Amino acid sequence: MQFRNNFHLAKKRKQYLNKTWRDYIRFSARERSGINALLLIIAIQCICLLILQQWHLEMPRYFSEEISNTEKWQLLTAEDQNPGLNYHPESVKTFGNVRLVVEEPFPFNPNEIDNEAWQKLGMAESKIRTLRKYLNNGGKFRIKSDLMKVYGMEESLYNKLFPFILLPDSIESVSHIKKPEPEARIRILELNTSDSAALTHIKGIGPVFAGRIVKYRNRLGGFFQISQLKEVYGLSDTLFDVIKVQLEVDSNQIQKKININESGEQDLASHPYIGKKMAKLIINYRNQHQRFSGIEELRNIPLLNEENFRKLAPYLKTD
Structure with a gap:
């Protein structure tokens, strides 16, 4: 009787364990879908990894990265x-x-390009060192065939680069190269004796400016220095810098001088450096002192500073 009870107890225990195990390993429909999705992702990753490995094995090797x-x-x-x-x-x-x-050849002068450019043209490092030593010792490539003088230069590489070498084919072609003509000598004009037609030959001066220069020169009586051209209407500093090297001034060519002891107020006022106000002061001073004994006496006139006196003095006389 006791044996039978033990047998039933063991059987019940086994059934309980089997049920408990099934509860642990059994999945719901939602759980099974998640597992399937996870397995699919793993499979895709494995396939991608195999493809990347295969692509890496076949990937090209470039000059600058993987081979010497x-x-x-x-x-x-x-x-x-x-x-x-x-x-x-x-x-x-x-x-x-x-x-x-391999980079395509490009036009080059073998006397000027650097080592990196030679490498792009297909030149080996040992040949580049030889070539650089030749140039550093005073050597120079004058014609295309001189490149073959470099020790170890392969004829196949030379033939490939030949059309791109920026050098003459032979010595004869060097002699036929037209030498640049020397620059024409700058024509210098004397500013006080040149008419408007002659002034138009000055680079930067056209008929308009030539006419203005002559008109202002006539008002002054002549130029005594080049810088007076800056006083011509519309003549910029930039243009002045261009034309000043093409002109010269002979101050002895000043043709019109004003006699301050005889000229009237209107004649004095017509000069660009005097004007109406200064002309009246000059006339008043002359009336008070009968006459000017010399140009230096103008320094006694109010409002006539040293700078204006020096500009005006070359155009005045007392007798």
């Missing part, structure tokens, strides 16, 4: 030695699993 200049040169020249290698247009060469992007 020596290896680059060997690969580039290998095509000439083995025509069976695969060549692709558009400056891309494939050698086995290595794909090289």
